[in-house]
Amino acid sequence: xxxxxxxxxxxxxxxxxxxxxxxxxxxxxxxxxxxxxxxxxxxxxxxxxxxxxxxxxxxxxxxxxxxxxxxxxxxxxxxxxxxxxxxxxxxxxxxxxxxxxxxxxxxxxxxxxxxxx
Amino acid sequence: xxxxxxxxxxxxxxxxxxxxxxxxxxxxxxxxxxxxxxxxxxxxxxxxxxxxxxxxxxxxxxxxxxxxxxxxxxxxxxxxxxxxxxxxxxxxxxxxxxxxxxxxxxxxxxxxxxx
Numbered sequence: 001x002x003x004x005x006x007x008x009x010x011x012x013x014x015x016x017x018x019x020x021x022x023x024x025x026x027x028x029x030x031x032x033x034x035x036x037x038x039x040x041x042x043x044x045x046x047x048x049x050x051x052x053x054x055x056x057x058x059x060x061x062x063x064x065x066x067x068x069x070x071x072x073x074x075x076x077x078x079x080x081x082x083x084x085x086x087x088x089x090x091x092x093x094x095x096x097x098x099x100x101x102x103x104x105x106x107x108x109x110x111x112x113x114x115x116x117x
Numbered sequence: 118x119x120x121x122x123x124x125x126x127x128x129x130x131x132x133x134x135x136x137x138x139x140x141x142x143x144x145x146x147x148x149x150x151x152x153x154x155x156x157x158x159x160x161x162x163x164x165x166x167x168x169x170x171x172x173x174x175x176x177x178x179x180x181x182x183x184x185x186x187x188x189x190x191x192x193x194x195x196x197x198x199x200x201x202x203x204x205x206x207x208x209x210x211x212x213x214x215x216x217x218x219x220x221x222x223x224x225x226x227x228x229x230x231x232x
Contacts, residue, residue, distance in 0.1 A: 093161070104151070
């Protein structure tokens with residue numbers, strides 16, 4: 001139980017294009033999802049918290065106009081990296097909280113590797 | 118300012134022995150702690166957690182100990198198996214003025230279990 005999927009698993013794009021990453025909770029409804037990014041040999045850094053039906057809450061230093069988050073349903077949140085540049089290349093991971101399993105534990109997707117050329 | 122610290126970037130253990138992974142935190146508002154295991158190019162997998170009202174939680178080969186006065190927790194894996202080789206992240210959670218419980222992660226410790 002508590003399975004989270006992400007699509008795509010990897011993407012290569014040209015500088016200036018936009019990339020959309022999907023995060024789905026497969027066997028539970030997630031009112032809250034989280035988006036992280038991880039640079040090589042670094043920790044997971046929270047980018048934003050996504051609540052179903054409302055605007056996302058962004059962490060300090062994260063540009064909300066560049067990283068668009070939409071949480072349109074209880075099982076789907078999307079992250080769109082707009083006008084991507086090489087410095088946006090990273091490993092993006094989403095997580096979701098299953099209310100039935102406690103409010104603190106987050107279950108993570110497999111991640112999306114983004115390479116911007 | 119790093120609120121969750123894993124001071125050992127790596128740990129090497131012999132198969133069958135105990136692995137002890139350590140984590141320190143500075144924010145006394147944290148009230149829930151979690152350990153995640155992560156393989157390269159994959160998302161973290163939840164292992165075990167502990168509430169601040171407890172000092173020990175056990176699940177199979179995994180035991181987490183919490184010392185609140187020292188702001189320290191540890192993950193014990195016994196017996197260690199080669200399949201346990203991965204990066205282990207310590208994470209802490211505390212209510213931050215709303216209903217969302219955000220996780221703050223340490224930098225991780227790479228555990229290598231040698232056959």
